[in-house]
Amino acid sequence: MRAAALRNGPSPVPTPIDSIVEVRGISKTYGNVEALRGIDLDFPRGKLTSLLGPSGCGKTTLLKIIAGLIRADGGTVAINGKTVSAPGPERAFVFQDFALMPWATVLRNVAFGLELRGTSRAEREEIARRYIAEVGLAGFEDKYPHELSGGMRQRVGLARALSVDADVLLLDEPFSAVDEQNRRKFQEDLIRLRTNQNKTFIFVTHSIEEAVYISDRIVLLSPRPGRVSQIIEPEIDRSGDPEHIHRDKHYLDTVEEIWQGLKQYVE
Amino acid sequence: MAISIRTEGEAAGLASPSSRGATGASWDQPILLRLVSIALFAGIWEVAGRIPVSFAFPTFSDTMVAFFGLLADGSLANAYLSTLQPLVLGVVLSAFLGVGLGTICGLWRTGEWLLIPVFIVLQAAPVAAFIPMVTFVYGIGMTAKTLAVIILALPVIVLNTYKAVRNVNQSLLVMCRSFLGTPWQTVAKIILPDASPVIFAGLRLGVAAGFVGVVLAELLITPTGIGDLITFHRSRADYAEMYATIASIIALSTLTLVFLQWVEVRVFRPESRGA
Numbered sequence: 135m136r137a138a139a140l141r142n143g144p145s146p147v148p149t150p151i152d153s154i155v156e157v158r159g160i161s162k163t164y165g166n167v168e169a170l171r172g173i174d175l176d177f178p179r180g181k182l183t184s185l186l187g188p189s190g191c192g193k194t195t196l197l198k199i200i201a202g203l204i205r206a207d208g209g210t211v212a213i214n215g216k217t218v219s220a221p222g223p224e225r226a227f228v229f230q231d232f233a234l235m236p237w238a239t240v241l242r243n244v245a246f247g248l249e250l251r252g253t254s255r256a257e258r259e260e261i262a263r264r265y266i267a268e269v270g271l272a273g274f275e276d277k278y279p280h281e282l283s284g285g286m287r288q289r290v291g292l293a294r295a296l297s298v299d300a301d302v303l304l305l306d307e308p309f310s311a312v313d314e315q316n317r318r319k320f321q322e323d324l325i326r327l328r329t330n331q332n333k334t335f336i337f338v339t340h341s342i343e344e345a346v347y348i349s350d351r352i353v354l355l356s357p358r359p360g361r362v363s364q365i366i367e368p369e370i371d372r373s374g375d376p377e378h379i380h381r382d383k384h385y386l387d388t389v390e391e392i393w394q395g396l397k398q399y400v401e
Numbered sequence: 402m403a404i405s406i407r408t409e410g411e412a413a414g415l416a417s418p419s420s421r422g423a424t425g426a427s428w429d430q431p432i433l434l435r436l437v438s439i440a441l442f443a444g445i446w447e448v449a450g451r452i453p454v455s456f457a458f459p460t461f462s463d464t465m466v467a468f469f470g471l472l473a474d475g476s477l478a479n480a481y482l483s484t485l486q487p488l489v490l491g492v493v494l495s496a497f498l499g500v501g502l503g504t505i506c507g508l509w510r511t512g513e514w515l516l517i518p519v520f521i522v523l524q525a526a527p528v529a530a531f532i533p534m535v536t537f538v539y540g541i542g543m544t545a546k547t548l549a550v551i552i553l554a555l556p557v558i559v560l561n562t563y564k565a566v567r568n569v570n571q572s573l574l575v576m577c578r579s580f581l582g583t584p585w586q587t588v589a590k591i592i593l594p595d596a597s598p599v600i601f602a603g604l605r606l607g608v609a610a611g612f613v614g615v616v617l618a619e620l621l622i623t624p625t626g627i628g629d630l631i632t633f634h635r636s637r638a639d640y641a642e643m644y645a646t647i648a649s650i651i652a653l654s655t656l657t658l659v660f661l662q663w664v665e666v667r668v669f670r671p672e673s674r675g676a
Contacts, residue, residue, distance in 0.1 A: 203579055221579045233576035237594050237670050247580040250590070278672035298580065 154179040154334045155200060155302060160209035162195055168359035169195045173209065175353060175362060177302075182328050182335040184345040184352045186392070188399045192360030193338045194230075194306055200336065201227050201304050213302065223251075226295035228305040232287045234279040240266060240290050241275040247298035258297075265293040268330075270323065285316030296327075302334045309344065321348055325372055342396070346370070346388045347379060354392065357399055364395060459641040464648060467641035476630065477649060484615055484626030484650075487543055491550025492611040496604055499555050503562020503600070504588070507569075517563060524556040529617055536622045546618040553614035554607040561603025565596030597669040605658050612654040 153176035160173040169192040177183050185193040198204040200211050202221040210217050213224050221227075226247065234243050241262055242249070248258035266275055269289040279287055288308050295303050309317040325348055328335060339345050345352050346368050356363040368388045370379060379385050443461045450460030459467070471477040506513045532549055539545040569592050577591045593600075619628020627650050634643035666673055 201579060203575055221581055223581065225579075227576075227579040229572065229576060231572050233572045235573060235591070235594070237597075237672050246590075250577070250580050250582045250586055280672060294580075 151176060151178045153177060154214060155336065156212040156215075157196070157200065158210050158212070160196065160199055160206045160211065162192065162199065162204070162207050170199075170206075171359035171361055173360070173362060177334060177336055178351065179301075179334055180332055181350040182324075182337060182348055184337045184339055184349040185355060186339055186342065186345040186352050187355035187360070187363075188357055188396060189340060190360075191355040191357040191399075193340075193355050196355070196360070197304050197306055197336060197338045200302075201225055203227070223298065224300055225302045225304060226298050226300035228288070228291050228295045228303065228308045230307045230310055232279070232284075232291045232311070234287055234290055236279050239276050239278060240271060240282070243279065243290050244293045244297055247294055251298070261297050262293070265297045266290075268296065268327070269293045283313075283316065285312045285320060288312055288320065292327075296331065296333075300333070302336065305335065305337045307338050307340065309339075309341075317344075324348055342389050342392050346385055346392065352392070354395060366392065457638075457640045459644050463641040464644045467639070468645035468649065471630075471642060471645055471649075477646070480626045480630045480646070481653075482626075484619065484628070487546035487550055487618070488611060488615040490543075491547045491614065492554055492608055494547075495551050495554035495558055495607055495611065498551075499558025499603070499607060500562050500600060503559045503603075504566050504593070506559070506563040507566025507596075508588070508592075513563070517560070520556045520559045520563075523552070524560060528552050528614075529621075532617055532621050535618075541623040545622055546615060549618035549622070550611045550614040553617075554611040557610060558600075558603045558607040561606070562596065562600045565599035565603075566592055568599075569595050594669055597665065598673075601661065601665040601669070605661055608657055608661060609654060612650065612657075616650065 155175075155177035157173055157175040157177075160170055161168075162170040173196060185196060187193050195204060199206045202211075202218055202225070205219065212218065213222065235246070238246070241259060244266055245253075245258040245262035248261060253261075263272075263275060266272060269292050271286060271289050271293065274282065274286065279290065282290070288311070291308070292305075295305075309320055312320060321344060324335075328348075337345075337349065349368060352366040352368065353362055354364040354366065355361065366388065368384065370382055370385055370388075372379060446461040446464075450458055450463065453460075468477075502512075502516060506516050531552055535545050535548050535552070539548060573591050573595060574587065577587045582590065615626075616628055616631075619626050620632065623629075624632055627646060630646045631643055634640070634646065
């Protein structure tokens with residue numbers, strides 16, 4: 135298992151990790167509810183890290199602070215060593231509710247990030263078509279969001295985030311509004327995309343199975359106040375058939391281990 | 402089901418997001434139904450005119466004859482030439498001013514507090530009562546008539562635009578910010594398209610109110626244009642001509658509203674076109 139994990143790693147020796155996102159002492163209070171307290175985290179480059187925890191643990195708040203969409207009360211977020219406090223071109227966000235423009239076609243929605251940056255129409259549409267194909271939506275370029283299923287809409291959201299060529303993709307419970315069958319297929323695609331795209335993914339989820347299935351690294355957050363309670367690196371070989379992972383012994387053990395840890399927070 | 406919803410929605414001049422179910426193949430059917438609806442109305446009119454309901458109530462056929470008579474002798478064209486100037490000017494000014502002011506009030510709190518109460522009062526007031534006052538201040542010319550159109554059309558356009566902009570989809574705003582949209586891009590590419598169905602509903606009401614304004618002005622202020630034609634034929638007891646004039650302005654108002662809806666679906670909300 136150890137060997138399998140290392141084969142996917144950036145180097146054969148576990149050197150000090152190369153962090154693309156560094157979170158230092160982040161805290162956030164809403165009214166008198168302490169959502170996050172003193173969060174210190176490093177997100178390794180080229181890996182998929184999940185933020186996992188029960189509802190109310192501040193995982194989405196933390197993701198939105200990293201995205202620059204919410205201002206933290208204290209602490210800093212640095213991307214590639216540079217402190218940030220607003221959205222930037224090195225990060226792209228995938229929204230839980232998709233956030234697609236209903237009046238725009240799939241093509242325009244996917245190209246929207248580039249449109250805002252002033253990329254010429256021909257160039258941005260060419261890039262958008264490539265990513266539409268990449269997420270498996272070729273042939274749907276001229277459809278409107280209401281003509282697509284939930285799973286397909288989220289693929290549009292993912293393609294939009296990929297097309298701006300950010301280093302870090304931030305995904306906020308992207309599959310929570312997608313039905314179970316589509317979610318499975320989407321998770322498999324995400325594993326494949328992650329190997330192809332060489333990007334860093336930060337992924338918020340409340341599903342233990344989902345986190346273990348797709349993550350290189352799982353950050354467990356505990357609620358009230360939100361703090362890092364544990365960091366787990368499931369060493370699962372994802373190079374083979376993705377179906378196989380669900381029956382992998384290490385996968386099942388990790389799911390069980392996390393559940394035992396989280397149980398105390400569930401009434 | 403989808404077909405009947407579509408016909409109803411368009412006849413009432415309402416936005417019809419539910420029309421997306423109608424397919425291209427069934428396009429001829431709504432047109433047929435619409436023609437039947439118009440024919441039915443004309444038939445009832447004809448019967449009512451023949452009973453007759455009142456000696457001052459002409460039949461549909463007499464009215465049509467009178468309409469072509471008015472077209473032929475040029476009096477209708479002359480009347481519209483004079484009516485359309487303040488109407489078009491007033492409606493266009495109200496549309497741009499109304500959407501502009503409404504957007505500002507929707508985005509900017511101070512503007513909201515300054516302006517919105519004024520427009521709420523204006524909308525609640527029986528505005529026709531202002532028209533003699535307008536005459537008193539601005540005389541009986543083009544300015545007074547244009548002002549009458551604006552007074553009636555502007556409040557509903559401002560208020561609808563303001564409400565639509567205030568209730569813009571927050572998640573799309575966050576999306577635009579996260580993909581580095583500038584404030585101008587946010588207004589042009591997210592807020593206005595998202596608000597356009599409600600803005601256009603306001604524009605349709607505003608344009609209809611503008612027609613009311615110009616006819617009122619011509620009946621109460623200056624006997625010119627369509628108002629004059631109506632008054633003139635009434636005074637001569639040419640009821641068929643009077644009805645023809647009234648019907649013509651109703652038809653023009655309806656066509657304008659249908660055109661506005663076409664523009665909305667074409668330009669702003671192509672997804673509601675119905676595949």
